Amino acid sequence: MSTAVIPYISESHPVTGVTNSKLGTWCFLASEVMLFGGLFSAYVLLRTGTLEWPHGKELLNVPLATVNTLVLITSSVTMVMSWASLVMKSLSRYRFFMGLTILLGLAFLVVKAFEYGHKFQHHLFPSTGTFYAVYFTLTGLHGLHVLGGILVNLYFLVPGSRLWRTNPEQFTGRIECAGLYWHFVDLVWIFLFPVLYLL
Amino acid sequence: MNSELGSTLKRPKRPDKSNHKMESLMGGRRENEKLPFWRRYIFSQDHKVIGIQYGITGLCFLLFGFTLMMLMRWQLAYPGKPLPLIGQFFPETAMISGIMLPEFYNQLGAMHGTIMVFLGVVPLAVGGFGNYFLPLQVGAPDMAFPKLNMVSYWFYFVGGVVMIASFFVPGGAAQSGWTSYPPLADIAPTGQTLWLVGMAFLINSSLLGSLNFIVTTVQLRTEGMSFFRLPFFVWAQFVTAFLLLLAFPPLMAAAVLQLMDRLAHTSFFMPSGLVVAGKVLEASGGGNPLLWQHLFWFLAHPEVYVLILPAMGIVAEIITCNTRKPIYGYKALVYSALFIGFMSFLVWAHHMYLTGMGTKMSAFFQITTMIISIPSVIVLTTMVLTLWGGSIRFNTPMLFAIAFLPMFGIGGLTGLPLGLAAADIHLHDTYYVIGHFHYVVAPGTIFALFAGIYHWFPKITGRRMSETLGKIHFWSSLAFINGIFMPMFLQGLAGVSRRLFDPTQYAHALSTQPLNVFISICAWLLGLAQIPFILNFFGSLFWGRRTGQNPWEATTLEWAAPSPPPHGNFPKPVRVYRGPYEYSAPGRKKDFWPQNALEAD
Amino acid sequence: MSALSHGGIRRHVRSYIGVFAALAVLTLVTVAVSNLRLAFFFAIAAALLIAVVKASLVAGFFMHLAFERVIIFVLLFFTFLFFLALLILPALS
Structure with a gap:
C-alpha cells in the first residue's frame, strides 16, 4: 500500500469523461485487436498463397462450434448483467450472474477440449498441415484468453469482491472493465467461428 | 483545461475502514516510509524507484551488449586469429584455442542487436527516463497504475534473464540475427526458443508500460497543464507509448507462430520441400517465410521510432534549457511527432524490397517512406533553429545534445538511398545499412541518453556529476564512434555484406579489410572511453557536489520538486500557468519562468 | 458509469435481452448461409457482413461503445x- 493519491480511479475525469481503468482497459483491448490482427493476417497470407484450402465444414464440427458460439454469447449477456446488478446495488445478483458467466466460460473450454481430443484421436495435429496449424493456433490462443478471463472473473467473484464493502464505485468500475475484456473475447470468436468453420 | 485535482481530496462517501489516507499527497509519503526495504526498493510501486531500476538494468545490458560487439570486432579485424588474454577462457563451443567459431560469431551478432535494442536502449529511454520524468513533468503524484508499473519492470527483468540464459543452453544463444528470419530460425538450436520466450516477456512488459504512459498523460495532468503546455519530452513519450501498444502485438503473434513451428512442428513459415544439409525436412510445408518478415517488420519499423522519439524529447529539453530560449516551432515539433507516429505503421516493407513484391507495393512503401522523412527533418530543423541566437551554455549534457543533431542528420540522410528501392538493391544487407542505423542509434539515441543522464542526475540524486570527466567522455566518444561507423559506408558501397564471419573470404571485401582493423581499434577505444563515465556516475553518487532543486534554472515541473523528489513527488499540489519553455521572457528579471511559478515571481 | 442512473440501467438491461436474441438469430443465419454454398467471394462477404453486425451489437450494447x-x-x-x-x-x- 505504498501508492500516492491518484485521482480518477472511481470518478470520471472531467474532460475525457472516463476513469483511468476504463481508458487503460480500452488501450489493452486495442493491443489485443492488433494481436489477433497479426494472426488473422497470417491466415489471409497463408490462405491466399495456396491453391488448395479445405472447407472448414469438411474438417471441423460445425454444430458443436455453433453451440459453443451460443454459449459464449450467453456468457456475454450474463457478464453484462453481473455489472448491471452492481449498478442496481445487488451483490447477490452480481454473484449469481458472475458465477453463471464463469460456468459458461468453462463450458466453452470443455467443448473445445472435446473438439481437440477428437482431432488428436484421429491423429490430426497442428503439424498435420497448414489448415490444422491455423485452426489449433488461433482457437488455442483464443482459448487461453478465455481461460485468463475465467481466472480474472473467479478473482472478482471471491477475494476481489471484498472491495464492494469499502469502495462500491471502484468495484463496479472493475467489473465493467472485466466485462469489456470478456466481451472482446466473445467478439474475437464471432469472427473466428465463420472464418475457420464456415469458409 | 481545468483538471480539478482538488476534487479528489474529498472525504470518501462510506466510512473508510482501510488505512488509506486521502487527506493529502504527503499521506502517501508517510505510508511509504513505513514499508519494509524489499517493498520500498525492490518491489516498489513508486515510478521513480522503478525508473531507476529500469535505468540501471538498461545500462548494464548496454555494457554487456557492447562487450559482445567488442568480441565480434576482433574476429572482423583479425579473422581466424586467437583472441589474446581472454580467448582461452571461452568454452570449446565458442572458441577453439581462442579462435572464434562461426556459430559463436553469429550468436554474438544476433544477441548484440537484440540486447542493445530490447534490453538496453528502450528500457533506458522509455522505462528509465519515461517512467521517472513523465509523471513529474505532467505534475502527477505517480503513474496511473503503480502496481502494473512494478510488474512491467519485473517482466523486463525476467525477459532479460531468459535472454542471457540462452547463451548457456546446448547450441548456444539465438544465432539467426536479431531479425530471426525463418526458415533458418525455425531450425536453429534451442537458444532461439529462449529468444522467443524472452521476447514474449519483453513484449508484455512494454505493453503494460505503454498503457501506463498513455493513461497517465491523458488523465493525470495537473491543473492548468493542457496538452499544448506539455514539455516535448512528454509528447515524445506519449507517441512512443502508442507505437509500443499497437506495433508490438503482431510480433507477439509471430513469436507464437515461430514457437509453434519449432515446438509443435507446424509449418507457418516453412515452405514445402525444404532441404537442410542434403536431406528433405520432415514438415508439412505450405508455409511462407515472408509471413514472418511482414509480422516482424510491422513491429520493428515503429520500433526504430521508439528508439529515436524519446531521444528527440530529451535533446529538446536540454537544448532549450541551455540556450535560454523557447524551442523554435513547438507546435511543428508536436505535430511532426504525431505524424511520425502515424506514418511509422505504414512503411515497414521498405525492409523487404528484395523479397519480390510487385512494383505497385514497392512504390507504395517507397512513397510512405519518403513522406515520413519530412517530419524527421522538421524535428531536426526546429532544434537547430533553437540554437540560433541562443545564449549557449556548453556543459556536458548540452555537448551531447548538440552532437546528436549532425549525427542523427547523417543517420537520416544515409537512410534515403535505402528507402528508395533502386538504390537499395545494391545496398541492402551491406555494411552501408549497419552504418546507417548505428549512426541513428549510437551517436544519435545513445548520445541523447547520455545527455539525459548528465542533465537529470542532479534531480535524481541531489548531486552534480563532474564536468571534467564528462567532457573527456564526450570528446573521446564522439571521435571514436565516428571512427567506427563512417568507414562502414565505404565498405557497404564496396558491396561488403553484413553478418559475415570472415570478410577475407570474398575478393571484393579484401580491399576494405584494412578499414576493419581501423574500425575495431576505434571500437575498443570507445569502450575505454566509457570508463570516465562509469567512474563519474558512481563516484558522483557518493562524492558529487550537492545541488539544490533547480541547478540548471529550468522551467519544467520536475525542477519544481525537491532533488530527489519524495514519494508523491510534490509537497504541495502544483498548478501550471504557462507553457513549458518560458526562457528569456520579455520584461522579466530572471531568464527563466517556471511553469508553476505565480505571476508575481 | 457516471452516465448511468438507476433508472437508466433498467433500460439498458431490457436492451440486453433484445441484443441477445438478435445475436442468437444471426449465429443461426450465418450457419444457414454457409450451407447455401455460395461462390467464394459472396460467401466471404456474407460471413464477414454478419460477423460485423454481430460484433457491432456486442461492442455497441454490451461494451457500451454506443454511449462512450x-x-x-x-x-x-x-x-x-x-x-x-x-x-x-x-x-x-
Missing part, C-alpha cells in the same frame, strides 16, 4: 486503420 466518449473512439479509429493495413497489405505484396 470521443477519446475511446479516437483510440479505436487509429487501431482499426493499422489493423486493416496489417491485414491487407502483406497479402497484396
Whole structure:
C-alpha cells in the first residue's frame, strides 16, 4: 500500500469523461485487436498463397462450434448483467450472474477440449498441415484468453469482491472493465467461428 | 483545461475502514516510509524507484551488449586469429584455442542487436527516463497504475534473464540475427526458443508500460497543464507509448507462430520441400517465410521510432534549457511527432524490397517512406533553429545534445538511398545499412541518453556529476564512434555484406579489410572511453557536489520538486500557468519562468 | 458509469435481452448461409457482413461503445486503420 493519491480511479475525469481503468482497459483491448490482427493476417497470407484450402465444414464440427458460439454469447449477456446488478446495488445478483458467466466460460473450454481430443484421436495435429496449424493456433490462443478471463472473473467473484464493502464505485468500475475484456473475447470468436468453420 | 485535482481530496462517501489516507499527497509519503526495504526498493510501486531500476538494468545490458560487439570486432579485424588474454577462457563451443567459431560469431551478432535494442536502449529511454520524468513533468503524484508499473519492470527483468540464459543452453544463444528470419530460425538450436520466450516477456512488459504512459498523460495532468503546455519530452513519450501498444502485438503473434513451428512442428513459415544439409525436412510445408518478415517488420519499423522519439524529447529539453530560449516551432515539433507516429505503421516493407513484391507495393512503401522523412527533418530543423541566437551554455549534457543533431542528420540522410528501392538493391544487407542505423542509434539515441543522464542526475540524486570527466567522455566518444561507423559506408558501397564471419573470404571485401582493423581499434577505444563515465556516475553518487532543486534554472515541473523528489513527488499540489519553455521572457528579471511559478515571481 | 442512473440501467438491461436474441438469430443465419454454398467471394462477404453486425451489437450494447466518449473512439479509429493495413497489405505484396 505504498501508492500516492491518484485521482480518477472511481470518478470520471472531467474532460475525457472516463476513469483511468476504463481508458487503460480500452488501450489493452486495442493491443489485443492488433494481436489477433497479426494472426488473422497470417491466415489471409497463408490462405491466399495456396491453391488448395479445405472447407472448414469438411474438417471441423460445425454444430458443436455453433453451440459453443451460443454459449459464449450467453456468457456475454450474463457478464453484462453481473455489472448491471452492481449498478442496481445487488451483490447477490452480481454473484449469481458472475458465477453463471464463469460456468459458461468453462463450458466453452470443455467443448473445445472435446473438439481437440477428437482431432488428436484421429491423429490430426497442428503439424498435420497448414489448415490444422491455423485452426489449433488461433482457437488455442483464443482459448487461453478465455481461460485468463475465467481466472480474472473467479478473482472478482471471491477475494476481489471484498472491495464492494469499502469502495462500491471502484468495484463496479472493475467489473465493467472485466466485462469489456470478456466481451472482446466473445467478439474475437464471432469472427473466428465463420472464418475457420464456415469458409 | 481545468483538471480539478482538488476534487479528489474529498472525504470518501462510506466510512473508510482501510488505512488509506486521502487527506493529502504527503499521506502517501508517510505510508511509504513505513514499508519494509524489499517493498520500498525492490518491489516498489513508486515510478521513480522503478525508473531507476529500469535505468540501471538498461545500462548494464548496454555494457554487456557492447562487450559482445567488442568480441565480434576482433574476429572482423583479425579473422581466424586467437583472441589474446581472454580467448582461452571461452568454452570449446565458442572458441577453439581462442579462435572464434562461426556459430559463436553469429550468436554474438544476433544477441548484440537484440540486447542493445530490447534490453538496453528502450528500457533506458522509455522505462528509465519515461517512467521517472513523465509523471513529474505532467505534475502527477505517480503513474496511473503503480502496481502494473512494478510488474512491467519485473517482466523486463525476467525477459532479460531468459535472454542471457540462452547463451548457456546446448547450441548456444539465438544465432539467426536479431531479425530471426525463418526458415533458418525455425531450425536453429534451442537458444532461439529462449529468444522467443524472452521476447514474449519483453513484449508484455512494454505493453503494460505503454498503457501506463498513455493513461497517465491523458488523465493525470495537473491543473492548468493542457496538452499544448506539455514539455516535448512528454509528447515524445506519449507517441512512443502508442507505437509500443499497437506495433508490438503482431510480433507477439509471430513469436507464437515461430514457437509453434519449432515446438509443435507446424509449418507457418516453412515452405514445402525444404532441404537442410542434403536431406528433405520432415514438415508439412505450405508455409511462407515472408509471413514472418511482414509480422516482424510491422513491429520493428515503429520500433526504430521508439528508439529515436524519446531521444528527440530529451535533446529538446536540454537544448532549450541551455540556450535560454523557447524551442523554435513547438507546435511543428508536436505535430511532426504525431505524424511520425502515424506514418511509422505504414512503411515497414521498405525492409523487404528484395523479397519480390510487385512494383505497385514497392512504390507504395517507397512513397510512405519518403513522406515520413519530412517530419524527421522538421524535428531536426526546429532544434537547430533553437540554437540560433541562443545564449549557449556548453556543459556536458548540452555537448551531447548538440552532437546528436549532425549525427542523427547523417543517420537520416544515409537512410534515403535505402528507402528508395533502386538504390537499395545494391545496398541492402551491406555494411552501408549497419552504418546507417548505428549512426541513428549510437551517436544519435545513445548520445541523447547520455545527455539525459548528465542533465537529470542532479534531480535524481541531489548531486552534480563532474564536468571534467564528462567532457573527456564526450570528446573521446564522439571521435571514436565516428571512427567506427563512417568507414562502414565505404565498405557497404564496396558491396561488403553484413553478418559475415570472415570478410577475407570474398575478393571484393579484401580491399576494405584494412578499414576493419581501423574500425575495431576505434571500437575498443570507445569502450575505454566509457570508463570516465562509469567512474563519474558512481563516484558522483557518493562524492558529487550537492545541488539544490533547480541547478540548471529550468522551467519544467520536475525542477519544481525537491532533488530527489519524495514519494508523491510534490509537497504541495502544483498548478501550471504557462507553457513549458518560458526562457528569456520579455520584461522579466530572471531568464527563466517556471511553469508553476505565480505571476508575481 | 457516471452516465448511468438507476433508472437508466433498467433500460439498458431490457436492451440486453433484445441484443441477445438478435445475436442468437444471426449465429443461426450465418450457419444457414454457409450451407447455401455460395461462390467464394459472396460467401466471404456474407460471413464477414454478419460477423460485423454481430460484433457491432456486442461492442455497441454490451461494451457500451454506443454511449462512450470521443477519446475511446479516437483510440479505436487509429487501431482499426493499422489493423486493416496489417491485414491487407502483406497479402497484396
